[in-house]
Every structure is written in structure tokens, then in C-alpha cells.
Amino acid sequence: MSEQDLGITESKSHATGDWYAEVVQKAELADYAPMGGFIVTRPRGYAIWEGIQDHLDAEFKATGVQNTYFPMFIPESFLEREKDIVEGFDPEVAWTTHGGHEELDERLAVRPTSESIIAPFMADWIRSHRDLPMRLNQWCSVVRWEATETKPFFRTKEFLWQEGHTAHRDEQSAREETMTRLDQYERLYEDVLAMPALTGRKPDHDKFPGAEMTTTVETLMPDGKSVQAATSHYLGTSFAEAFDITYADEDEDDCVAHTTSWGLSWRAIGALVMLHSDEQGLVLPPTLAPEQVVIVPIWDADSKEHVLEYADEIAADLDSAGLRVGLDDRDNRNPGFKYNEWELKGVPLRIEVGPNEVEEESATLVHRPDGEQISVERAGISDTVDDHLDEVYAKLYAAAEQTLDGAIREADSREEILGTIGQHGGYVEAGWCGDEACEAPIKDAVAAEIVMVPFEDDPIHEECAICGEPAARTAYFARTY
Amino acid sequence: MSEQDLGITESKSHATGDWYAEVVQKAELADYAPMGGFIVTRPRGYAIWEGIQDHLDAEFKATGVQNTYFPMFIPESFLEREKDIVEGFDPEVAWTTHGGHEELDERLAVRPTSESIIAPFMADWIRSHRDLPMRLNQWCSVVRWEATETKPFFRTKEFLWQEGHTAHRDEQSAREETMTRLDQYERLYEDVLAMPALTGRKPDHDKFPGAEMTTTVETLMPDGKSVQAATSHYLGTSFAEAFDITYADEDEDDCVAHTTSWGLSWRAIGALVMLHSDEQGLVLPPTLAPEQVVIVPIWDADSKEHVLEYADEIAADLDSAGLRVGLDDRDNRNPGFKYNEWELKGVPLRIEVGPNEVEEESATLVHRPDGEQISVERAGISDTVDDHLDEVYAKLYAAAEQTLDGAIREADSREEILGTIGQHGGYVEAGWCGDEACEAPIKDAVAAEIVMVPFEDDPIHEECAICGEPAARTAYFARTY
Numbered sequence: 021m022s023e024q025d026l027g028i029t030e031s032k033s034h035a036t037g038d039w040y041a042e043v044v045q046k047a048e049l050a051d052y053a054p055m056g057g058f059i060v061t062r063p064r065g066y067a068i069w070e071g072i073q074d075h076l077d078a079e080f081k082a083t084g085v086q087n088t089y090f091p092m093f094i095p096e097s098f099l100e101r102e103k104d105i106v107e108g109f110d111p112e113v114a115w116t117t118h119g120g121h122e123e124l125d126e127r128l129a130v131r132p133t134s135e136s137i138i139a140p141f142m143a144d145w146i147r148s149h150r151d152l153p154m155r156l157n158q159w160c161s162v163v164r165w166e167a168t169e170t171k172p173f174f175r176t177k178e179f180l181w182q183e184g185h186t187a188h189r190d191e192q193s194a195r196e197e198t199m200t201r202l203d204q205y206e207r208l209y210e211d212v213l214a215m216p217a218l219t220g221r222k223p224d225h226d227k228f229p230g231a232e233m234t235t236t237v238e239t240l241m242p243d244g245k246s247v248q249a250a251t252s253h254y255l256g257t258s259f260a261e262a263f264d265i266t267y268a269d270e271d272e273d274d275c276v277a278h279t280t281s282w283g284l285s286w287r288a289i290g291a292l293v294m295l296h297s298d299e300q301g302l303v304l305p306p307t308l309a310p311e312q313v314v315i316v317p318i319w320d321a322d323s324k325e326h327v328l329e330y331a332d333e334i335a336a337d338l339d340s341a342g343l344r345v346g347l348d349d350r351d352n353r354n355p356g357f358k359y360n361e362w363e364l365k366g367v368p369l370r371i372e373v374g375p376n377e378v379e380e381e382s383a384t385l386v387h388r389p390d391g392e393q394i395s396v397e398r399a400g401i402s403d404t405v406d407d408h409l410d411e412v413y414a415k416l417y418a419a420a421e422q423t424l425d426g427a428i429r430e431a432d433s434r435e436e437i438l439g440t441i442g443q444h445g446g447y448v449e450a451g452w453c454g455d456e457a458c459e460a461p462i463k464d465a466v467a468a469e470i471v472m473v474p475f476e477d478d479p480i481h482e483e484c485a486i487c488g489e490p491a492a493r494t495a496y497f498a499r500t501y
Numbered sequence: 502m503s504e505q506d507l508g509i510t511e512s513k514s515h516a517t518g519d520w521y522a523e524v525v526q527k528a529e530l531a532d533y534a535p536m537g538g539f540i541v542t543r544p545r546g547y548a549i550w551e552g553i554q555d556h557l558d559a560e561f562k563a564t565g566v567q568n569t570y571f572p573m574f575i576p577e578s579f580l581e582r583e584k585d586i587v588e589g590f591d592p593e594v595a596w597t598t599h600g601g602h603e604e605l606d607e608r609l610a611v612r613p614t615s616e617s618i619i620a621p622f623m624a625d626w627i628r629s630h631r632d633l634p635m636r637l638n639q640w641c642s643v644v645r646w647e648a649t650e651t652k653p654f655f656r657t658k659e660f661l662w663q664e665g666h667t668a669h670r671d672e673q674s675a676r677e678e679t680m681t682r683l684d685q686y687e688r689l690y691e692d693v694l695a696m697p698a699l700t701g702r703k704p705d706h707d708k709f710p711g712a713e714m715t716t717t718v719e720t721l722m723p724d725g726k727s728v729q730a731a732t733s734h735y736l737g738t739s740f741a742e743a744f745d746i747t748y749a750d751e752d753e754d755d756c757v758a759h760t761t762s763w764g765l766s767w768r769a770i771g772a773l774v775m776l777h778s779d780e781q782g783l784v785l786p787p788t789l790a791p792e793q794v795v796i797v798p799i800w801d802a803d804s805k806e807h808v809l810e811y812a813d814e815i816a817a818d819l820d821s822a823g824l825r826v827g828l829d830d831r832d833n834r835n836p837g838f839k840y841n842e843w844e845l846k847g848v849p850l851r852i853e854v855g856p857n858e859v860e861e862e863s864a865t866l867v868h869r870p871d872g873e874q875i876s877v878e879r880a881g882i883s884d885t886v887d888d889h890l891d892e893v894y895a896k897l898y899a900a901a902e903q904t905l906d907g908a909i910r911e912a913d914s915r916e917e918i919l920g921t922i923g924q925h926g927g928y929v930e931a932g933w934c935g936d937e938a939c940e941a942p943i944k945d946a947v948a949a950e951i952v953m954v955p956f957e958d959d960p961i962h963e964e965c966a967i968c969g970e971p972a973a974r975t976a977y978f979a980r981t982y
């Protein structure tokens with residue numbers, strides 16, 4: 021990459037979309053595939069996904085989830101067994117029609133989601149109450165043929181995700197499961213992605229096809245839009261009835277199971293990049309950065325040998341302490357170029373060492389998010405670096421939290437909702453009667469919708485801000501990705 | 502599962518195929534999907550795949566490989582850019598032709614392998630010799646529409662695998678890469694799957710489409726057939742030329758890269774199950790078993806409390822030592838049923854504890870492969886169990902090695918090759934002139950082919966066993982899966 025290609029040229033605040041696309045490409049997270057709507061996930065992008073997988077997969081397994089792999093194809097007749105699913109996904113399904121030179125007898129959907137292939141197997145595997153709860157998950161890709169502009173990790177026809185599918189004896193157990201997964205998603209955002217999040221339910225008219233309740237993690241982007249960052253659905257008995265998932269209880273009576281499904285996609289990467297990054301490029305929390313620290317030695321002809329040896333030793337110390345460390349000892353690049361490159365690539369902490377640092381047995385640390393420089397002692401460098409990585413994480417989280425806290429505003433009337441969204445973006449909290457019709461004028465005027473309804477049942481407003489009828493709920497309006 | 506469903510009813514030696522299918526289903530590794538040629542990988546099967554992934558992925562990363570994700574679809578025009586690839590896979594490609602209600606402008610292949618989508622991106626990413634070697638890998642599924650009978654993990658239209666793709670400055674570096682990956686595959690088999698293996702080259706007429714050299718790991722199945730257990734290809738410059746993968750060397754001269762690709766699929770699971778398992782069911786090495794140890798407490802009304810407490814403590818000890826341990830304290834099953842069930846499911850080591858063991862502060866260990874029983878002291882149980890797991894591994898490996906060693910036979914003539922394969926199966930080592938025509942009569946008569954040519958250049962036979970011309974190589978003939 022040449023010097024002039026290295027910098028980000030777009031403005032985060034004025035051209036968020038272009039800036040985002042530039043960061044994703046220049047930080048080497050992803051490239052556009054030749055077919056519209058598809059991307060290629062490069063090593064630096066895939067490493068973030070692996071970090072997310074590692075964390076979430078361990079949480080799932082610690083709470084009884086088992087991984088599986090179901091076929092990528094679903095026969096059309098299977099999709100049609102649950103009418104809500106087929107209606108919900110029909111226009112978005114990619115169809116495979118030929119195997120080799122032969123036309124298939126029945127065309128096969130490339131999975132848009134796997135309820136309709138997993139449910140019949142659950143029905144087969146579940147015999148008695150002792151087989152419950154059954155908790156299955158798979159990490160895979162799904163395809164939804166939406167004809168919109170490609171936005172890496174946010175809008176792609178194929179995307180990576182995990183999909184969890186569980187069956188339970190009763191409603192309570194299934195509802196608890198739904199909340200367990202939602203909590204795990206929220207913790208992923210808060211503890212790993214440095215992203216504070218809101219959680220609640222989707223309004224009934226925006227539930228997953230066939231669900232009784234869809235819960236959501238919503239995160240705020242810097243341009244004031246909300247991202248649906250993960251969802252967890254309580255499916256009631258609709259899938260169990262459609263696919264005959266029943267079990268014998270203690271008295272050998274036949275009962276219908278209650279099911280859930282829940283998923284998180286690589287959209288998490290998109291939200292992470294969009295939220296923290298800046299006009300120098302990618303910013304990553306140390307939890308997910310492929311390199312947490314990069315050491316840039318600064319030498320002249322006289323000092324080269326000593327500086328490199330010193331830098332090597334620090335790298336070895338950090339590596340032994342289990343940190344992901346890079347040493348940039350390239351001869352053909354100057355330190356300034358290296359700083360820019362590692363800032364662009366989002367390395368959370370830079371260590372500069374030159375003749376002064378060697379002399380003083382010190383090191384200069386630079387925090388990626390805000391450029392803060394700190395001179396620290398060479399002794400105990402691993403612990404010191406660990407502390408500074410925590411500090412970098414805390415800085416990212418605090419900045420995001422401040423933005424989120426300032427972006428939740430109340431409104432009492434249609435005009436106030438429209439004005440607030442129009443002027444500030446973010447979330448507008450308002451009383452809502454529960455009728456989809458009252459969302460429509462907001463959607464039409466400012467393209468905002470009800471992204472979330474808090475779990476607390478008591479609305480904090482007495483009247484629906486739109487129609488003036490008694491408020492059944494509190495609604496959070498926002499523009500979305 | 503009822504008592505009568507639990508046992509394996511087919512004979513391993515007399516009906517190997519049926520026995521294998523029964524073990525896979527009853528041990529709950531996989532089920533058949535409704536579409537012919539597809540399977541559903543259940544938790545106990547997927548856990549084996551995860552174990553293989555964990556080992557291999559760590560080896561890959563330690564040797565410079567980076568994971569990526571490329572689209573599951575490849576435009577038809579891309580497949581056609583490398584004529585050998587398209588000729589090799591054309592009849593086996595599944596085609597996606599519709600997105601939603603629209604017919605696509607260009608039909609998309611569901612990836613049968615990804616050379617033709619990865620190569621153009623490598624061409625784009627590689628600029629100078631400093632970008633080399635570039636080593637990319639992905640864990641994904643591929644589809645090959647072969648119309649043969651389904652055999653879980655051996656023959657399925659969709660299968661899980663990893664595919665590595667690398668680019669190098671010169672032939673030597675690319676050939677070394679090819680061998681590095683072959684070695685890692687061989688070590689996976691020997692160190693993790695308890696399977697001794699043969700390595701060598703495929704004869705030229707059986708190379709991967711477009712490859713200069715295909716190397717293979719071959720493992721022997723108990724019915725005397727050979728399984729191609731992993732392959733690693735040196736692709737020369739054919740893909741680099743077709744897709745323009747070039748780099749500027751130190752003098753800024755434009756050079757063509759040399760590439761490799763290498764892959765291992767879930768066929769490894771199939772070979773593992775087929776080799777070690779028996780008429781009691783699945784046998785797994787402790788390295789990959791979802792539970793390495795299961796504790797079965799044996800109690801009567803008087804002793805129940807003490808026995809269960811004792812068993813609990815042992816389980817806690819083993820768990821703390823990092824062992825994967827299960828405690829089967831089900832009330833509704835007797836010990837004999839539990840023994841059968843855990844044998845069926847392939848748990849390498851059983852621990853029985855009853856009133857005697859509590860009294861004597863001991864435990865009874867039972868090795869899955871041969872039923873050997875050993876009474877051991879309760880004190881130091883974790884270390885003892887660790888040792889016994891190693892012993893179980895060694896038993897599996899030794900038995901497989903003995904079978905393999907006894908199954909390699911020499912032959913000097915066509916009749917001897919045919920007679921030996923016909924009578925014994927296994928491998929027949931013979932001189933070979935190098936001409937495909939000399940393989941044909943063996944293929945026609947006993948369905949055996951040349952599965953492997955040893956790396957050593959000096960043939961150990963002077964003449965081709967078939968045509969009598971001077972032998973250019975040594976060929977290993979075998980029937981295959």
C-alpha cells in the first residue's frame with residue numbers, strides 16, 4: 021500500500037456511509053465480491069469474528085448448548101410447512117434448481133434461517149420430558165436475497181451468523197431461555213465489544229415470523245441510527261405444532277413443546293467498526309484486536325542494534341504474558357508511516373522505543389482511541405500493558421455510554437417525535453397505544469420506527485403521543501440500519 | 502431409546518457398510534436429511550469435528566495461516582477461467598438460478614472448491630514479494646452433486662471441510678508448503694485420531710484438476726479399502742497464470758507466483774469411526790471423545806447416599822484436572838444399561854464405583870476398546886485416569902498399526918496383484934511404468950486403483966508388474982472408499 025493510499029479520506033460525521041466503507045476496505049477487514057451483495061472477509065475481519073465466536077460459544081456451552089450442523093439446503097415443501105416462515109422469507113430466498121446437468125425434482129432453498137429443517141429433527145429426537153430442554157446451535161452462513169445496496173457486515177446477501185434453536189417443556193422454561201440468550205448477547209456487547217446496549221421487545225407487528233415475542237439488543241451508531249444487534253425469540257408452540265415437536269410427560273401424556281430461536285450475525289462487526297472507529301481508521305477494543313499491541317522501534321545507524329534488541333525483549337515479555345503483540349521492525353518504512361498504518365488497522369496500544377527509552381529503561385505507550393502518550397518503566401512491562409489495555413477498553417466504553425445516554429430523549433406528541441428525530445436522531449421515548457397505525461406517520465415522515473419496547477410493563481407516559489389514546493406501552497422510536 | 506434399540510445388530514466384518522451406518526446413527530453422530538445425499542450432524546458428531554478443527558486450526562495458525570471467509574457462490578464465468586477446474590467439477594456443480602422471484606442474470610455455482618474465487622482476490626492483494634507467502638484458509642461447507650448412495654461423512658453432496666490456499670515466490674517455497682500441510686494432516690491422524698497413515702503422491706492421471714502434484718494421506722479401513730484422508734496440492738503456476746497472481750520482486754520485475762491448495766474434510770470422522778469402532782458401537786480416542794470418562798455408580802438402597810457422594814467427588818476431581826467427565830446417576834436405568842449405552846457412544850474409559858470401592862477407597866476402570874478392567878486407588882485418581890487414557894490411545898494406535906503393517910503386500914505380476922487384492926484387500930506394492938494404461942486392467946478386474954506412489958524416487962521393483970517395461974515408480978494399489 022502506498023503512502024497516499026494509507027489515509028482515510030472520508031469524513032465520519034459528514035459522509036458516514038462512505039467513511040465506513042473506506043475504513044472496512046483500508047483496514048483490510050473485507051472486500052467487495054464480484055457479485056453484488058457479497059463480500060470477502062479478509063483475515064483481519066475474520067479474526068474479529070473468531071473473537072466473537074470464541075466468547076459466545078463458550079457462554080453457550082457453559083449454559084447447555086450443543087453445536088450441530090444442518091444442511092445448507094431446505095426443500096421448498098419444508099419451508100411451506102410453517103406458513104409464517106414462508107410468508108416472511110419468500111421474496112428473499114435464493115433457489116438452487118440444478119445439480120450438475122440435471123434439473124432437481126424439488127427446488128432447494130439456500131437456508132435463510134433453519135427453523136424449518138431443524139424443527140422436524142427435534143420432533144424426531146425428542147421423546148420424553150427427559151430429553152428437554154434440547155438446545156442446539158450452529159455457526160453457519162445464511163442467504164437472503166435483498167436487493168439493496170451492499171454495506172459490508174450490515175447489508176449483504178450472504179452473512180455469517182449463529183442460530184440457536186431450543187425446545188422446552190413449558191412456556192416458562194422457553195421464556196427463560198429467550199432471556200438467557202438475550203443477556204448473553206448484551207454481555208457480549210458490553211464486555212467484549214465495548215458497546216453499551218438497550219434491550220427490550222420488538223413491537224408485535226415487527227416480530228420474527230411465527231414468534232410470540234421477539235426480544236432485541238439495540239445499539240446506537242454515531243449517526244444517530246439504531247442497529248438491531250441480536251435477537252432472541254420465544255416461538256410459543258407455533259413451530260412445535262407445525263412440526264409436531266411433542267414429548268411424553270411424567271404421566272406419559274403427550275404434550276406440545278415450546279421453542280425458541282436466537283441469533284447474532286456479523287453485523288456485530290459492522291456496529292463495532294462504525295461506533296468506535298475514527299478518521300484515522302479502525303479502532304478496536306483490545307478484547308478483539310488481532311494485535312493488541314504493536315511495538316515500533318525508532319533507530320538510527322548507531323542505535324539500531326540496541327534498540328532492536330530492546331524491542332525484541334519487550335515483545336518476548338508481552339508474548340509470554342499471553343498478549344497478542346506485533347513488532348514492526350521493517351527497514352523500508354519510517355516510524356511515522358508505521359504509526360499511521362497501525363492506527364488505520366486499529367491496534368489499541370502502540371509502544372515506541374528509541375535510544376532514549378533504551379537509556380532510561382522505559383517505553384512510551386500510546387493509546388489508539390485518543391492518542392494519549394505515557395512513559396512507563398521497562399520493569400513490569402507486561403502488567404503495565406495489561407492495565408493500559410483495560411484503560412483503552414474503558415475509554416471506548418465510556419465514550420459510547422456518554423453518547424448513548426445523551427441520545428435518549430422523551431417526547432409527548434407526534435410533532436415532538438418528528439422534531440427530535442429530525443434534529444438529533446437517537447432514540448425518542450414516547451407513550452404508545454400499541455397500534456401499528458400510530459407508527460406509520462413517523463415512518464412516513466422521518467423514516468423512524470419503533471425499534472424497541474422496554475420490558476417493564478408500566479408505560480411512563482399516560483397517553484399515546486400520536487393518537488392520544490391511553491398508552492399501553494413505552495415505545496423507543498429511532499432510525500435504523 | 503429403548504433397551505432393544507440400543508445394541509448394534511449388524512456385523513462389522515460381514516456387513517461393514519450397514520454396520521457403519523448403524524453405528525453412526527445409534528451413537529447419535531448423524532442422521533439422514535430428507536434430501537438424498539445430505540446428513541444432519543448431531544452434537545456428538547459435531548463435537549468430533551470441533552476437536553479436529555481445534556487441533557488443525559492451531560497448527561495452521563502456528564505456521565502462518567490466516568482464516569478468511571469467501572462467498573459460498575461462485576459466478577459461472579469465474580469457474581470457467583481455469584479450464585481444468587471447470588472440467589473437473591462441471592458435472593458435480595449445484596446451480597443457484599433464482600433470487601427471490603427473479604431469475605439471476607448469471608447462474609451461481611454453490612462452491613465445489615474455492616480456487617476460482619480466491620485466486621482473483623489473491624491477485625489483487627499481492628503486489629510485491631513482501632506480501633508472500635500469503636496463506637489463507639477457510640472452514641466451510643462445499644457441495645458436489647454426485648449421484649451415489651449416501652454414506653455419512655464419506656459420501657454426501659454437502660460436506661464440511663477446510664480449504665487452504667497459498668501463494669509463494671517460487672516453486673521451492675510452494676513445494677515446501679505442500680509438504681508442511683501434508684505433514685500436519687499426517688500428524689493429525691497419528692496424534693489425534695490414533696490412525697497410522699501412508700503418505701505419497703497421487704499418480705499423474707489422478708491429480709487434482711490443474712495441479713502439478715497432488716499428495717495424499719491414505720488410511721486403511723478394516724475391510725481392506727483405502728481412504729484418501731487428506732490431500733495437499735502443488736498447483737505450479739497454472740492458477741496464478743489463469744488469474745494473474747503476480748508480484749514485483751526485489752528488482753521490481755514482474756513474476757508469476759506459485760500456488761498450493763490443501764484440504765481435509767469430515768471424511769476424517771468417517772475413517773475414525775470405521776477404523777476403531779466395533780460391534781458394541783462407537784470407539785473414540787480420548788483426544789476427541791466428547792466425554793473422555795464416564796462414572797457409573799452402583800448402589801442399593803443402603804449404600805446409595807455414600808456411593809453417590811463418592812462418585813460426585815471423583816467427578817469433581819477429574820473435572821478440576823481438565824478432563825471431560827460425565828457422571829451417570831440416572832435413577833431409571835440400571836448399571837448394565839448404562840454400560841451398554843456409554844460403550845455404544847464410544848466413551849474411552851468407564852469408572853465403576855460401588856460400596857466395595859467406597860470401602861476400599863478405590864475405583865474400577867474399564868477400557869472401552871478391549872474391556873480390560875483395573876482396580877485403582879482413589880488417591881491420585883486424576884493422574885491415574887490420565888495415564889489410562891494414554892493407554893487407551895496407545896491400544897487403538899497399536900491395533901491399527903498392526904493391521905496396516907500386515908496389509909501391505911508386494912506383487913510382481915498382474916495376476917499376483919489381482920490375486921492379492923482379491924484375497925486380502927489392503928495395499929499391493931508393485932513396480933509401475935507410470936502409464937495409466939497399466940492401471941486399467943486392475944481397475945476393471947478388482948476395482949482397485951493406484952492410490953499412492955511413495956515419495957522416494959527409486960522404485961524397489963525393476964519392472965512394471967503389468968507390462969514388464971522398466972519400472973519408473975512403485976505403485977500402491979488398493980480398493981478405495
Ligand SMILES: [Zn+2]
Nearest residue numbers: 453458484487
Ligand atoms: Zn396510538
Ligand SMILES: [Zn+2]
Nearest residue numbers: 934939965968
Ligand atoms: Zn506398465
